[in-house]
Amino acid sequence: MQLFDEGLHSGVNLALSVDKVIYRDETGLQDLMIFENNTFGLVMSLDGAVQTTEKDEFIYHEMFVHVPLLAHGNVRRVLVIGGGDGGAARQLMKHQDIAVTLVDIDRSVIDLSKQYMPSVSGGAFDDPRLDLVIADGCRFVKETSDRWDVIIIDSTDPHGPGEVLYTAEFYADCKSCLADDGIIITQNGVPFVQETELRESYDRLGALFNDVTFYLAAIPSYVGGIMAFGWASNHPAHRNVSLATLAERYLASGIATDYYTPEVHKAAFALPLHIQKMLTREK
Numbered sequence: 001m002q003l004f005d006e007g008l009h010s011g012v013n014l015a016l017s018v019d020k021v022i023y024r025d026e027t028g029l030q031d032l033m034i035f036e037n038n039t040f041g042l043v044m045s046l047d048g049a050v051q052t053t054e055k056d057e058f059i060y061h062e063m064f065v066h067v068p069l070l071a072h073g074n075v076r077r078v079l080v081i082g083g084g085d086g087g088a089a090r091q092l093m094k095h096q097d098i099a100v101t102l103v104d105i106d107r108s109v110i111d112l113s114k115q116y117m118p119s120v121s122g123g124a125f126d127d128p129r130l131d132l133v134i135a136d137g138c139r140f141v142k143e144t145s146d147r148w149d150v151i152i153i154d155s156t157d158p159h160g161p162g163e164v165l166y167t168a169e170f171y172a173d174c175k176s177c178l179a180d181d182g183i184i185i186t187q188n189g190v191p192f193v194q195e196t197e198l199r200e201s202y203d204r205l206g207a208l209f210n211d212v213t214f215y216l217a218a219i220p221s222y223v224g225g226i227m228a229f230g231w232a233s234n235h236p237a238h239r240n241v242s243l244a245t246l247a248e249r250y251l252a253s254g255i256a257t258d259y260y261t262p263e264v265h266k267a268a269f270a271l272p273l274h275i276q277k278m279l280t281r282e283k
């Protein structure tokens, strides 16, 4: 039996059986593989790291999208940096009166996700409300004069083309194109095995925003335990929205979910002590 062996973190490997290789090639920017696994369904990896799987992507993409949008309550414009598999875009399209700009550096990810894993994007790339830009997200935010209510940084881990999407300079440029009451959300990895990335994002975002924290969700295909989404805003009221208000907004939105609930939303921000200590550098 062929194994997909992800060795992202020192001493920790994730092995998935490869029941069938659907696609495997260099895109010119990244090594892209799509394969079948009897537990996770179709799996996409980039440069040897699992990006998304058919069976558990709903957890990641629902929490990535509905937490900031329902917390904010009046989002009209969303910028997605990365997100080439289309999962975040599919969740975004569930919301009314929304315009999405999605900037991904690698068109092959979009094309191959649409072709081989259509359930992930669910037609979002063909929705007239979505404007697709093929570019380096770091350069895009530096050059744009547009502004967005929410910026979702759905990047690969800080290696290869994704590395620039974790820099202080990139975060500062994101702030420049964020509305004053806007929210930035990051894919910030698994704290137990990526403590350094967590702390660096916390420090770099903390230098720009007065409300910076993380919220958590367990993604079965992300090895090392619960994963963290970074949250940064200069409008603390968004994070402190009441459960009752969230429930009203969730009901009014009419969106269907399989993981997200208003209660899960609020609970996701409760950081366990060991993660709090990572941020304050307590031992």
Ligand code: SAM
Binding pocket: 050, 051, 052, 060, 081, 082, 083, 084, 085, 103, 104, 105, 106, 109, 135, 136, 137, 138, 154, 155, 156, 157, 160, 161, 162, 163, 164, 165, 187
């Ligand atoms: N869920 C995944 C995770 O947690 O790592 C992320 C999924 S998504 C496929 C990651 C996307 O980031 C890819 O489509 C990749 O092409 C894109 N990407 C990497 N570096 C980028 C950059 N500098 N600018 C824009 N997109 C980038």
